[in-house]
Amino acid sequence: MKFEIKRQLLQRTDRVKGVELHPSEPWLMANLYNGNVLIYNYTDTTLVKSFEVTEQPVRAAKFVARKQWVVTGSDDMLIRVYNYNTMDKIKVFEAHTDYIRCIAVHPTLPAFLTSSDDTLIKLWDWDKGFACVQQFEGHSHFVMQVTFNPKDNNTFASASLDRSIKVWSLGQPMPNFTLEGHDKGVNCLDYFSGSDRPYLISGADDKLIKIWDYQTKACVQTLEGHSHNIAAVCLHPELPLIVSGSEDGTIKLWHSTTYRLETTLDYRMERVWGLGYLKGSNSIAIAYDDGTVMIKVGREEPVASMDSSGKIIWARHNEIQTVNIKALGSDYEMQDGERLPLAVKDLGSSDLYPQSLQHNPNGRFVTVCGDGEFVVYTALAWRNKSFGPGLEFVWSNDSNEYAIRESPTKVKLYKNFQEKTTLKLDFNAEGIFGGSLVGVKSGDYIVFYDWEGNLVRRVDAVVRGVYWSEGGTQVAVVSDDSFYLLQYNADVVDAALAAGGSADPDGIDDAFELIAEVNERVKTGVWVGDCFIYNTASWRLNYCVGGEVTTMYHLDRPMYLLGYLASLNRVFLVDKDFGIVSYTLLLSMVEFKTLCMRGDVGTALTLLPQLPKDQGELAMTGGHLGMAQQCLVKAKDYSGLLLMRSVTADRKGLEGLAVEAREAGKHNVAFVGLFLLGRMQECVELLVESGR
Numbered sequence: 001m002k003f004e005i006k007r008q009l010l011q012r013t014d015r016v017k018g019v020e021l022h023p024s025e026p027w028l029m030a031n032l033y034n035g036n037v038l039i040y041n042y043t044d045t046t047l048v049k050s051f052e053v054t055e056q057p058v059r060a061a062k063f064v065a066r067k068q069w070v071v072t073g074s075d076d077m078l079i080r081v082y083n084y085n086t087m088d089k090i091k092v093f094e095a096h097t098d099y100i101r102c103i104a105v106h107p108t109l110p111a112f113l114t115s116s117d118d119t120l121i122k123l124w125d126w127d128k129g130f131a132c133v134q135q136f137e138g139h140s141h142f143v144m145q146v147t148f149n150p151k152d153n154n155t156f157a158s159a160s161l162d163r164s165i166k167v168w169s170l171g172q173p174m175p176n177f178t179l180e181g182h183d184k185g186v187n188c189l190d191y192f193s194g195s196d197r198p199y200l201i202s203g204a205d206d207k208l209i210k211i212w213d214y215q216t217k218a219c220v221q222t223l224e225g226h227s228h229n230i231a232a233v234c235l236h237p238e239l240p241l242i243v244s245g246s247e248d249g250t251i252k253l254w255h256s257t258t259y260r261l262e263t264t265l266d267y268r269m270e271r272v273w274g275l276g277y278l279k280g281s282n283s284i285a286i287a288y289d290d291g292t293v294m295i296k297v298g299r300e301e302p303v304a305s306m307d308s309s310g311k312i313i314w315a316r317h318n319e320i321q322t323v324n325i326k327a328l329g330s331d332y333e334m335q336d337g338e339r340l341p342l343a344v345k346d347l348g349s350s351d352l353y354p355q356s357l358q359h360n361p362n363g364r365f366v367t368v369c370g371d372g373e374f375v376v377y378t379a380l381a382w383r384n385k386s387f388g389p390g391l392e393f394v395w396s397n398d399s400n401e402y403a404i405r406e407s408p409t410k411v412k413l414y415k416n417f418q419e420k421t422t423l424k425l426d427f428n429a430e431g432i433f434g435g436s437l438v439g440v441k442s443g444d445y446i447v448f449y450d451w452e453g454n455l456v457r458r459v460d461a462v463v464r465g466v467y468w469s470e471g472g473t474q475v476a477v478v479s480d481d482s483f484y485l486l487q488y489n490a491d492v493v494d495a496a497l498a499a500g501g502s503a504d505p506d507g508i509d510d511a512f513e514l515i516a517e518v519n520e521r522v523k524t525g526v527w528v529g530d531c532f533i534y535n536t537a538s539w540r541l542n543y544c545v546g547g548e549v550t551t552m553y554h555l556d557r558p559m560y561l562l563g564y565l566a567s568l569n570r571v572f573l574v575d576k577d578f579g580i581v582s583y584t585l586l587l588s589m590v591e592f593k594t595l596c597m598r599g600d601v602g603t604a605l606t607l608l609p610q611l612p613k614d615q616g617e618l619a620m621t622g623g624h625l626g627m628a629q630q631c632l633v634k635a636k637d638y639s640g641l642l643l644m645r646s647v648t649a650d651r652k653g654l655e656g657l658a659v660e661a662r663e664a665g666k667h668n669v670a671f672v673g674l675f676l677l678g679r680m681q682e683c684v685e686l687l688v689e690s691g692r
Contacts, residue, residue, distance in 0.1 A: 003239075003253070005265070008283060009042045009294035012269075016287035017059045019276035024065060028276070028285050030292045031061035037072055039084070042283075042294050051082055060103040062112070067126075073100030073114055079124070091130050095122060102145045107153050115143035121158055123170065136168055138175045141185065149200075150193040157200055157214075161185030165202050167214055179212050181219045190234045192256070193279075201242060203230025209244050211259070221259050225252055232275040238282055239298055240317075240353040245272030251286060253297070257353070258371075267293050280577075300576050301524075303354045306562035307363030307379065313347065314578055315354035315368070320347045320382060323580065325565065325572065334570060337553065339579045348382035351375055356392070362399040369393045374404060376417075386417050394434030397472050401451050405432045411440055413453055421453040435468030435475065436488060446477070448511070454497055457507035459486075467534075469527040474515070476532050478522045485515040485532065485547060516547025524561040526571070531590040533571055535561060541571070541583060545590065546597035553583050554639065556668060638669040646676055662686065 015033035022029070026043045035058055037051040053072050060073035069090065070082045077097060081090040096116035104113040110127040121136040121143055141162035149155045155176070157167050163182050166175040184205035192199040198215045209223040209230055228248035235242055235256060242254040251265040251272060270289030277284050282300050286293045304314035310325035323342035334340065355370040359379065366379045374390035377383060390404040401415050411423040411432060423440065427447075433439035437448040437456055446463045448456040465478035477484045489510055496508045520542070525534035533543045539555040559573040559581065570582040588610040595604035620628040625648065632640040638661045645653040658673035667690045674682045 003241075003262070003298045005263070006296045007267075007293065008296050009040060009045050009285075009292065010267070011038075011040060011045070012291040013038065015289050016273060016292050017057060018061060018274040019285040019287045019292055020061065020063055021276050021278040021281065021283065021285055022063050022065060023278060027063075028292065028294055029061055029063060029070065030287060031058040031072065033057040035074065037061050037070065039070075040292070049084060049087065051087070053080055054078070057099075059099060059101050060114075062103045062105050064105055064112070071103055071105070071112060073103050075099045077116075079103075079114065079130075081126075081130075091126075093130055095124070095132075096120060099142075101143060104146045104148055104156065106148060107150075109153075113146045113148075113156060115146045115158060117142040119143060119160075121146055121168070134170065134173070136173060136175070138166055138168075138178075139164070144185070144187045145189055147190060149191050151191070151198075157189055157191070159186040159189040159202055161187075161205075163204070165189055165200070165212070177214075177217060179214070179217060179219070181210055181212075182206050182208065184229075187229065187231055188233050192235050193237050201233050201235060203233040203244055203246075205229040207246070209233055209242070209254075211242075223254055223259060223261075225261055225264075226250065228271075231271070231273050232287075234275045234277055234284075236277055236284070236297070237279040238317075241297070243275055243277075243284055245275050245286060247271040249288075251275075251284075255371075265295070269293065298355075300558070301560050302574050302576050302578055303357045304560075304562060304574050304578070305357050305359045305366065306572060307359045308361075308563070308565075309363060310565055310572075311363065311379070312562060312572075312574070312580065313357065313359070313366055313379065314574070315350060315357050316578070318350050318353060320350055320354075320368075321345065321578075322347045325568075325580070325582075334568070334582050336583045337556070337581055339581055342580055344578075348377075351384075351387075358393075358395065360395045360399045360402070361397060364399065367393045367395070367402070392432050394432050394438070396434055396438075396451055397436050397468060397470070398451070403432055403434060403438045405429055405440075411438070413438065413451060415451075420451075423449055423453055431463075433463075433466035435466060436472030436490075437468075439463070439466045448507070450493070450497070454501060455507045456493055457511040458505075459512065465522065465525070467525045467527060467532065469530065469532075474527070474530060474532075475512075476522070476525055476527075476534070478525070481521055482517055482519045483522050483525075483534075484517050485544065487513040487515055489513060516544070518544060518547065518549060520549070523558075526561050526563050528564045528566070528571075528585065528587065528590055530594045533561065533564065533585065535559065535573070541573075543585065543590070545593045548593070548597065550593075552585060636664070638664065638666045642669050642672060646673075651677065658682075667692070 016030045018031045020029045026041055028040045028042050030038045035054040037053055039049040041048050054074045054076050056075035058072050058074045062071050068083055068085050070084050072080045077094050079095040080092050095114050096118045098117035100116050102115045111125045113123055115121045119139045122132050123134040124130050125133045139160040139162050141160050143158050143160045145159045155169050159165055165179040168175050182204040186202050186204045189202040199211055201211050203209050207226050210219050211221040213220050226246040226248050228246050230246050232245040240256045242256050244252045253262045274287035282298050283296050306312045313322045321344050323344055350368045352370040352373055354368045357368050359366050365376050367376050374393040376386040389406055392405040395402050404412050408428040413420045427442045429440045431441045439446050439448050441463045445460045447458045461479050467476040475486050492510045493508055502508045521537035522534045531543050531545045535541050540551050541553040542549050542551050559575050562572045562574055564571045566587050569586050571585050572582045574580055592604050592607045641657050654673050658670050662670040671686050
């Protein structure tokens with residue numbers, strides 16, 4: 001599997017025994033052997049809070065987010081409960097007669113489990129004054145970890161140095177059953193959460209990871225590879241990965257279906273003691289002897305695609321779902337940036353774990369690619385049409401042609417599901433792009449071929465994305481920090497190929513002509529005619545015509561472009577929770593700007609009557625700020641006014657805008673205005689009023 005791995009945080013400290021991620025705040029909590037508990041903000045890597053709990057090791061610490069608590073368990077046998085907002089100590093009590101190893105908070109009940117070296121597991125109810133409401137006896141050695149079953153919160157599992165795993169039910173003092181198979185003490189365990197499989201995983205001092213079917217009580221797989229005790233295991237809730245951490249200092253990522261070892265990570269921070277993860281996030285936190293590391297695995301960009309009629313298909317893990325924008329009806333009035341109330345339908349499931357999903361140009365087929373294979377499905381019935389090995393799959397602008405990167409040295413071209421040719425590569429193919437031409441990239445350049453396999457042109461650039469206009473006359477080539485708009489001269493290429501091609505090893509010299517280079521980081525992009533719409537790394541939604549960039553909207557969260565529907569004059573985006581939003585982009589305005597850029601002012605003027613009065617930025621681009629402000633006021637463009645009045649330090653104007661925006665229900669604008677003015681009390685009132 002092709003997973004990008006980025007390090008988000010590295011903090012060197014005394015030995016870390018455990019880590020946890022907060023469900024709603026950007027916080028990572030680390031509990032330390034020296035008796036302290038530290039909470040970091042992982043977006044800016046600052047230390048947010050620290051608790052000096054005790055002078056003995058804190059082996060367990062958990063968030064109870066619904067109570068704003070941190071609960072700690074330590075070698076002094078005490079459980080301590082703190083309010084993490086006020087830092088007040090809520091409760092301290094002796095829970096066990098030996099070291100406390102683990103705490104597991106119940107997902108819904110006002111209760112948590114503790115396990116200890118005294119061989120006992122206890123259930124504590126905080127609504128009953130933290131009374132011990134149940135004790136579970138059965139292990140004959142230290143109980144290293146307990147964890148609730150996410151599919152059945154009434155049951156939990158425990159791992160012990162007596163070499164066994166036991167599964168228990170709340171309300172019953174004896175275990176339901178015992179799983180035995182490890183040769184040495186079991187340190188850690190976790191349940192499979194997302195899939196249908198009734199599995200749990202365990203890691204032990206025999207250096208092995210075992211996967212168990214808790215219905216049949218059988219060990220279905222054993223994973224070998226670590227060279228020392230396994231200290232932590234987890235099944236990632238968002239990715240098809242089993243993650244294991246060992247005293248050998250490495251983290252291993254295994255495919256949760258094939259059980260193949262995908263990658264080994266070594267951050268050189270000595271022994272691993274704990275892992276933390278969070279539903280809805282691709283991040284993994286790691287507790288080491290020398291500190292804490294947090295990594296992000298894969299992209300959080302949703303795997304989704306929209307066809308030209310407004311049907312959207314996306315993948316939630318292996319499940320495929322669909323929504324249809326046209327189903328909202330012609331009388332539904334879409335608001336810019338508002339989430340659309342679309343009815344989600346289950347379409348089927350994918351045989352692969354989808355890492356990409358894309359419609360072909362006419363929308364009849366959808367391709368899923370992942371796990372080194374591809375499958376082409378029919379878009380309506382979700383039937384398997386074609387499949388095979390492939391690291392990447394891309395469609396041509398012609399709906400019947402596609403290309404597959406089978407390996408770093410082999411790219412094959414197909415037509416009507418029949419293999420046509422294999423590209424002759426003299427370099428390693430790191431990625432491919434579809435469209436009017438096939439783009440094959442190496443580390444330093446990209447080579448374009450036509451769909452017959454002829455070399456067209458090599459372009460020296462480190463490429464992250466290629467977006468072709470529908471007509472195939474223009475292309476945006478995206479690098480890390482900028483993008484290039486190129487004109488594709490198809491006639492020149494056809495003539496050169498008819499004459500036997502180019503003698504130049506870099507291809508046909510005049511195949512492309514540079515229109516513009518724009519210094520912005522593009523996340524995703526789509527074309528509308530000669531207009532390139534894209535969103536930036538700072539989450540602005542822009543469009544570019546002939547090199548001139550216009551900012552349409554500032555997005556309030558990460559969103560990714562799906563496409564444009566000319567019939568609605570709207571561009572559609574999706575967020576990582578599969579919320580679909582839309583923004584207005586008038587086709588007439590795009591055409592007007594395109595004609596102006598080409599110098600065809602006469603034809604452009606004929607379009608003027610079609611343009612609404614609130615469109616047009618001539619005053620702003622000409623530096624006539626007074627006139628621009630009048631236009632923004634008349635157009636009730638609150639976002640534009642916020643930008644203008646804040647950058648021109650117009651305090652009085654901001655005060656008026658905050659009132660007007662609040663009355664118009666534009667709470668984001670009103671909030672930012674009040675915040676910039678330093679009116680915190682009114683900010684709080686606005687948050688309360690708008691239920692945020």
